[in-house]
Amino acid sequence: MSNSSSRTLPHTAPPNIIQGGMGIGVSSWRLARRVAQRGEIGVVSGTGIDAVVVRELQEGDPHGRRRVLADYPDTAIADDLIDRFYRPEGRAPGAAYDLLKMHGFEPSPRSQRLLAAATYTEVRLATEGHDGLVGLNLLAKLKRYTLPCIYGALLAGVDIVSIGAGIPMEEARQIPRLAAGAPAELGLDVDTSQAPDTDASFTYSFDPSDVLDDPPTLDRPLFLPIVSSDVLARILNTKLPDDHVDGWVVETPVAGGHNAPPRNKNYAADDTPIYDERDEADLEALRALGKPFYLAGGYGSPCGLRFARSVGAAGIQVGSLFSLTDESGYPEGTTRRLVRRLHRGDISVSTEGRVSSTGFPFKVLTAEDTLADDAVYDERRRVCDLGYLREPYLDAKGRLMGRCPAEPVKTYTSRGGDPAEAEGRACLCNALLANIGHAQRRADGPEPPLFTGGDALEDLPLGSAENPQYDADDVIDYLYGEYRPKTGRAGWTEHPRPRPAD
């Protein structure tokens, strides 16, 4: 299934730095674009991107999504998206956002087309004005979003797809199919305990011909699975045809976002995962696989980059430092506040075993006024109206449904969920949208945020309490050991490195 042409990572001199994908909307197109302009790899996040786009349209379209939607080949869905959600005057003060219909496990073609169109806008904006490499990041756990997102990204000419939080075996096989314009599907792991007599298997299907009458043959993007160990990389390498994986990102548990569960399954009484030497990847074994690999999780420093190169890695993937740049998806006031508080030591990083409905450990910034604060957590009324993390189950009538342990506990148990599973979960869907300035309004106030970031943020090398600001160029200069602190907004010194023109 591959009459589409493939991209290749320049083996002799692949970029040294991947700016990691950060959902929801943190690794914005602005960040990815700037990083790609600098000759490194910029990655946008596909997670929750449809919600981001419909909220931006309701805010009056500050990033010009409508301009790029005008070029989207599925013109009917582009018009539908704009007609339904665009508010030229922005949202009325205090008004709640209108929501997309939840993307189900057997979604309508319309829902898939909207998701593909939204992803297209993010990738298209990131690729404009340069020839650098732009990637799309997705989470394997969120299976039902993967195929339409990748298809929209392919239509925008994405160079790379990276998938973490799970084992993206099937995804690797489906990417070339999508590039060839062929239907694709992913197996769903459905809890059938309420309908024990069923022996059905379940798949999520997506057909490019639901988007376009005559789907074109598109370039196959590079595929970089994000793995936590050489063991996983070896499994993928053995089971997949050689041309399905182009390299690896190997991530340690000090990285921001979700982390792999500890291999020994050990958790402390407060649910903090306990990692040991079994969670350390064997870099020699990775190198032996013969593909470029990048080290992620605590490598965001000049010495991390030097170390990576010294062990034969192509470079490093960095998220935490980029997450607080001017170009990230956080509103300016948020990055300033977080940078200042981190420098003052008011915020620490903790690894929470229970907070994420995915069941994966999640790094949390212990900032006040967020769900990391017990009082804020306890005060929030549970609502599940976005549903990205819902898991599929078959109800007693044999219907394929979804439930999430962060939804109201009564609802969760009525759907067959174990109440013990619901304990301590936070609604990441609403919180992560709140982080990027798109908090849903409720009768009792806006949804509270919950920030994530890796251990690296506890010793932030950029910005300061007095001048809590830095940008993507600063991060790249810093990683190359060429960063010179600026001297305050008015007197910022020139950058020491020549940079490509905007």
Ligand SMILES: Cc1cc2nc3c(=O)[nH]c(=O)nc-3n(C[C@H](O)[C@H](O)[C@H](O)COP(=O)(O)O)c2cc1C
């Ligand atoms: C705010 C934030 C959100 C993240 N979200 C994702 C995500 O959606 N998908 C993913 O694969 N990795 C995610 N990550 C991990 C980064 O892509 C990257 O691999 C990691 O941050 C690298 O380690 P570092 O945190 O030490 O820089 C996230 C990291 C941060 C800081």
